[in-house]
Amino acid sequence: MTSLDTTTVLVVSAVLIAVVSSLFVLGVWRRGRTDRVDRCWSLTFLAAVVTTFAYLAAETPALWWATALGNGAFVLSLGAIWAGARARDARPPLLSLVAASAALVAVLALVRGPDGGPWAGGLAYLAALATWCALAAVELLARTRRRAGETVALGAVCAVAAAYYAGRAVAFAAGGPASPTFERFFATSTTTVVNVVLVVVGAFAMMALRTRETAEAAVSRYDAALGTRTMPYLESSVAERAARGRLGPTLQVVVLRLQDARELRAAFGREGREHARAHLAAVVLETLPGQALAGHDDGHPDELVVVLPGTADGDAWLQDVERTLVEQPLRLDGDTVVLDVRHDVRHGSADGLADLVASCRTAVAGAS
Template structure:
């Protein structure tokens, strides 16, 4: 069976447009967009525009312009996918690097003018696709998103596409774009199918990753723990992503305070799980009642029995005042078991900086673990 390029050029845009619309529609439902949303939205907007440009390239009058723009936009789409994965891990997305490579890919085709042919600037285009496909695969497999099976599948597909375009690049640079091998085994038909697969798997994977935040918004009962008054992990992440990103754009730092009830495991062992639960609830009540309105308090899945307080745009003296405020509310707490009054001590760990709130949580957790280990040895 042979691949029919004209049919592929009709079917592929329909599938790509459908995938783009699915993701963009889901993103539009979100109340706020964080860096991950912005990067991956750019991916699918660029894919939509790429499709339009390649369709317009069939018109002789604008073929060379549309082809050059399409090349740059496709490189931008794959690069923005890589940026979104980095942003999900709380790392800098370096979107400007992606934009530069996209401009190079597009400009290298446009400078050749109308007489440059379909593969004008093809070397930059193929190198861009190869680099960002492989970079995305590596970023996914090294990052937290690999916990999602759909993202692991995307990494495999992206790696396959990257290796395929790498082979096309080698053939083109060594034998030319008119070589029979480049036009058949590594031809546009196969490239269209594999590229379409990246779009389909990518849209499904990214929708899966971002779905928890949408679900948290749609279901008001899951925004807050009904017993603790703390934000749920999904809702805390959703709000913190938006708030911390917003202050980072203005050059402001944020502060994260982790609160743990000291010896909570020992309380559970000695007095039972119910009393340990009451101790945690009492601590949560004091925090929820005492924090300012612009400060977020909730829990995260990977830190059990820990309350996470996030203060966007808070540093220096303001951060010290927040810690002092929390310490004042938490000092002198106690719970009662029959006739026994059990005093509670809350340990606070603080991290401040212009980094993502997830990284600040990691730093504060490391400080809390170190302090706990130090107490255990004394």
């Protein structure tokens, strides 16, 4: 491996890492909704890109400071894997700790000045890499509450990288970068290949893991047929928005019930009833005012629950729903059907959401 041209290997690795990193970040962007895991692991790849190009720039003596940039960026990159793994288990990611270690490594390289060479602050740099890889491996393989095949693959790669960088740090401390052991087993060209494998395998493991977990989260948050929130997600969304003051001190809860669901099933079969529910949900979502939320409870299949801010004009919105149902009737087997929908409205606080929904359901059932 030591016979490989270092600059060539760096160029090839920079291209590969840039492509793979772009694929991950693009996948996160296309999903739209991001969480702390996505942000941490996106930082992993953005920092990896900075690392590779910084080391290329450091080949020019006038850009000696790029070594410090590359060292700090790579520590940040690997530390962000650990942070994302913590966030995945709903623990604080502690990115500030990772950033502090990256800044320290960069400063230790910078204080050596132009004469420090490519190995300025090298021991601290290697020790930091080994530490963050080891911590990420422990987090993914031992502490995680959601172990999957992709998690094991990512954790295994981190464990291998931790062992490699720990060995490199020991060799560096024992004999320096010019020692025969270091040059034979831990040369820059060899390490670059190890880094490429780490980034590529890690990226595909992360992409597969996040794609699957995002799909699973969507199932738990939204009704696939109606497009409305599930009740647990509706309740958590209301609590979150109320805590941020986005719903006001009070809110309005509306329960809409499809009255002729049984008749539609008798006339058009089960699909007719399902089409009616979907049509009602589509109209509700189409007319929903800003900051309002709509949910569906599997225990009450013919009902929709809508939460409106206290400042919203609930009566005007309900009139809009009724008008839209008339103007856009449901078509079943060539017949035109205007849905019969009953509703009830209650006002109260977010803390009493469950009681408000229950009161609305009782009133709607009594009006049937």
